[in-house]
Amino acid sequence: MSTIADLPRQQFQSDANRTANDAPRRAAVRRALSNYQTARDRTGATFTDWKSARASAATIKHEAVNHLDRYLEEFEQKFTARGGKVFWATDSKQARDYILNLAKEKGVRSIVKSKAMTGEEIHLNEALIKEGYAVVESDLGEYIQQLKGEPPYHFVFPCMHLRRDEISDLFHRELGTAKTDSPEELTMIARNVLRRAYVDADMGISGGNFIVADTGMISITENEGNARLTVGLPKIHVALIGIEKVVPCLADLALFLPMLATAGTGQHLTGYNSMYGGPRQPGEIDGPEEFHVVFLDNHRTRLLADPEQRDALHCIRCGACLNVCPIFKNIGGHTYGTTYQGPIGSVITPHFRGLEDWKHLSGASSLCGACTETCPVGIDIHHHLLHNRRNAAAQKPAAGEQLLWKAFSFLMKRPALYRLATKFAPLGGLLHPLVEGTAMDPVASWTATREFPAAPQGSFRERFRAHKAAKAELVKKGGVQ
Amino acid sequence: MRVTLFVPCFIDSLYPNVGMSMVHILERLGHSVDFPEEQTCCGQPPFNSGYWEEARSVAVKQIEVFKNAEVVISGSGSCGAMFKVFYPELFHGHSAEAEAKALSAKTWEFSEFLVNKLGVTDLGARFEGRATFHDGCHGLRELGTKQAPRELLSHVKGLELVEMSEAETCCGFGGTFAVKYPQISTAMAEVKCNSICETKADYVISNDSSCLMQIGGWLNRNVGSVKCLHLAEVLASR
Numbered sequence: 113m114s115t116i117a118d119l120p121r122q123q124f125q126s127d128a129n130r131t132a133n134d135a136p137r138r139a140a141v142r143r144a145l146s147n148y149q150t151a152r153d154r155t156g157a158t159f160t161d162w163k164s165a166r167a168s169a170a171t172i173k174h175e176a177v178n179h180l181d182r183y184l185e186e187f188e189q190k191f192t193a194r195g196g197k198v199f200w201a202t203d204s205k206q207a208r209d210y211i212l213n214l215a216k217e218k219g220v221r222s223i224v225k226s227k228a229m230t231g232e233e234i235h236l237n238e239a240l241i242k243e244g245y246a247v248v249e250s251d252l253g254e255y256i257q258q259l260k261g262e263p264p265y266h267f268v269f270p271c272m273h274l275r276r277d278e279i280s281d282l283f284h285r286e287l288g289t290a291k292t293d294s295p296e297e298l299t300m301i302a303r304n305v306l307r308r309a310y311v312d313a314d315m316g317i318s319g320g321n322f323i324v325a326d327t328g329m330i331s332i333t334e335n336e337g338n339a340r341l342t343v344g345l346p347k348i349h350v351a352l353i354g355i356e357k358v359v360p361c362l363a364d365l366a367l368f369l370p371m372l373a374t375a376g377t378g379q380h381l382t383g384y385n386s387m388y389g390g391p392r393q394p395g396e397i398d399g400p401e402e403f404h405v406v407f408l409d410n411h412r413t414r415l416l417a418d419p420e421q422r423d424a425l426h427c428i429r430c431g432a433c434l435n436v437c438p439i440f441k442n443i444g445g446h447t448y449g450t451t452y453q454g455p456i457g458s459v460i461t462p463h464f465r466g467l468e469d470w471k472h473l474s475g476a477s478s479l480c481g482a483c484t485e486t487c488p489v490g491i492d493i494h495h496h497l498l499h500n501r502r503n504a505a506a507q508k509p510a511a512g513e514q515l516l517w518k519a520f521s522f523l524m525k526r527p528a529l530y531r532l533a534t535k536f537a538p539l540g541g542l543l544h545p546l547v548e549g550t551a552m553d554p555v556a557s558w559t560a561t562r563e564f565p566a567a568p569q570g571s572f573r574e575r576f577r578a579h580k581a582a583k584a585e586l587v588k589k590g591g592v593q
Numbered sequence: 594m595r596v597t598l599f600v601p602c603f604i605d606s607l608y609p610n611v612g613m614s615m616v617h618i619l620e621r622l623g624h625s626v627d628f629p630e631e632q633t634c635c636g637q638p639p640f641n642s643g644y645w646e647e648a649r650s651v652a653v654k655q656i657e658v659f660k661n662a663e664v665v666i667s668g669s670g671s672c673g674a675m676f677k678v679f680y681p682e683l684f685h686g687h688s689a690e691a692e693a694k695a696l697s698a699k700t701w702e703f704s705e706f707l708v709n710k711l712g713v714t715d716l717g718a719r720f721e722g723r724a725t726f727h728d729g730c731h732g733l734r735e736l737g738t739k740q741a742p743r744e745l746l747s748h749v750k751g752l753e754l755v756e757m758s759e760a761e762t763c764c765g766f767g768g769t770f771a772v773k774y775p776q777i778s779t780a781m782a783e784v785k786c787n788s789i790c791e792t793k794a795d796y797v798i799s800n801d802s803s804c805l806m807q808i809g810g811w812l813n814r815n816v817g818s819v820k821c822l823h824l825a826e827v828l829a830s831r
């Protein structure tokens with residue numbers, strides 16, 4: 113990540129320039145994702161009808177998101193009836209403070225965490241570590257990123273950009289273990305550290321994949337069994353979940369669990385799917401004594417207030433839109449500088465963190481629509497990028513750019529002028545003086561890496577005119593046609 | 594049938610042959626081809642950049658130009674999608690909404706028009722060579738065009754069509770994106786072109802000239818041997 117650049121846009125530009133030129137890393141990311149694509153195609157084909165599954169999923173999420181208040185309260189009622197506690201956090205500070213206070217009050221010393229992007233979103237680890245708590249990430253990928261001191265590269269595959277030898281070197285450096293090329297051995301190294309962490313921890317923190325309203329349960333999906341231990345072993349558990357994760361009823365998971373697995377990793381079902389309904393009940397032999405659910409708003413209600421883009425709250429964070437995105441594949445996850453990378457991140461980050469600072473992400477897209485095509489819950493992702501661009505231009509037009517488009521439309525509204533102008537200069541040449549030497553100069557920017565098409569002999573309209581004239585001549589001479 | 598051509602600004606000035614090929618094909622099929630000279634640009638560049646007011650002022654002119662057309666045919670999936678998909682959105686709640694929807698309803702992408710409106714798949718074309726087909730994103734995902742161009746190409750004598758692994762992957766053009774983020778755009782072109790080269794094709798064919806400008810731009814700089822052709826150019830050859 114860049115050190116000179118301070119603004120998100122500058123950081124993005126300079127990181128994108130660097131990563132788009134990093135051929136080996138791009139190749140590694142593509143390789144990793146091509147395996148995903150094969151698995152996903154195979155599993156997706158086992159759905160009788162993916163299209164209608166998608167439509168049903170969208171309908172269910174639409175219902176849930178449009179009645180968030182009702183479903184979240186239903187959850188709260190059921191969950192608290194079993195002794196669970198629910199805290200509604202308006203923003204990241206409230207969520208952090210609640211967890212920090214709880215840890216302090218209960219005399220917590222060490223914490224084990226399973227994967228939670230909401231934790232990244234509110235910078236929870238940093239806050240806990242600053243207060244002196246030992247925090248260990250228990251998901252293997254997250255653990256590797258924690259050791260490396262880097263945020264996740266991809267919100268489903270946190271260390272997908274790393275090669276095995278890089279992980280081995282990292283373990284060697286940080287843990288003093290012998291170098292190895294075997295994935296099993298690498299997993300065992302991490303497992304040894306992590307097993308100790310579960311036993312030591314007096315608090316577990318997790319995210320949650322679904323909030324099930326009618327049973328008052330949260331559903332967690334994972335492949336390593338680490339979330340089960342994170343929830344099951346420590347005395348206190350906190351699940352930090354975005355309010356949009358709700359589904360109306362348990363039966364909905366019959367659709368969402370296989371769908372999340374298929375879209376997310378190409379599996380039929382993820383390895384472990386667990387439901388948690390609160391703290392340990394009388395007579396039960398395991399589970400935490402205290403179970404807290406922190407509902408995180410953190411500007412999700414801003415999206416909720418926008419009818420055009422509200423469907424972005426349908427997101428089940430499967431990561432599929434990243435996996436098919438040609439931009440993501442070429443610039444990688446860290447370049448975005450956001451908690452949520454890829455197309456969906458580019459849509460929602462401006463709502464969460466401000467349009468002015470994050471509009472560039474919506475601009476950095478060819479609008480190819482691969483994301484929208486793949487999204488299991490039918491979010492209109494790439495059109496929302498267009499909407500963000502429109503909203504950004506309306507909110508604060510870029511002076512130079514607005515002038516350019518005004519000139520452009522002035523010309524294009526006047527066919528005679530357009531004809532006259534294009535007769536003497538190719539189209540690009542016309543508006544060129546407006547942007548020459550600026551970042552928007554299309555000529556320099558194009559020709560640095562690509563050839564420009566050779567100028568043809570005469571425009572289409574000239575040739576069409578000649579063609580029509582020749583035909584008319586033929587008719588006059590009594591020829592056919 | 595009276596067919597009205599929409600030849601977007603960059604095809605007009607950079608790829609006149611594409612437009613003329615469409616004219617020849619349609620005339621051979623016995624249709625009269627009309628090209629209103631007042632047309633300029635669909636307004637996609639400002640639209641995609643977020644300047645919808647400016648885009649509307651250009652778009653409203655095009656709506657007027659094509660008002661009396663029976664059908665409007667576009668040789669670019671992207672500009673066709675602008676008429677067909679984005680005009681209704683751009684004019685949503687504006688006075689020209691009904692006209693925008695009417696234009697949308699009678700607009701066709703070239704290959705879709707031939708196959709699904711006219712029911713023609715064999716144009717009697719002959720073209721020697723090995724080629725691969727690039728699906729332009731707007732044609733593919735906004736308009737749903739996938740089979741029509743392949744259907745048409747399968748009847749071209751002498752042509753061997755081989756699918757590339759990345760046929761549906763974006764070439765990285767994306768309008769102003771190509772010049773605002775040239776590094777990303779170029780990296781995408783490289784991926785696309787490597788996939789084209791893997792097929793050992795002599796030609797890459799597409800139904801969108803804007804993609805071909807990007808693909809050709811990269812190929813000519815880095816490879817040189819693969820040529821770009823618009824679908825209409827292939828279908829017009831004998």
Ligand code: SF4
Pocket residue numbers: 375426427428429430431432433434456483486487488489490491493
């Ligand atoms: S936007 Fe759709 S594809 Fe992307 S992560 Fe969310 S659910 Fe998955």
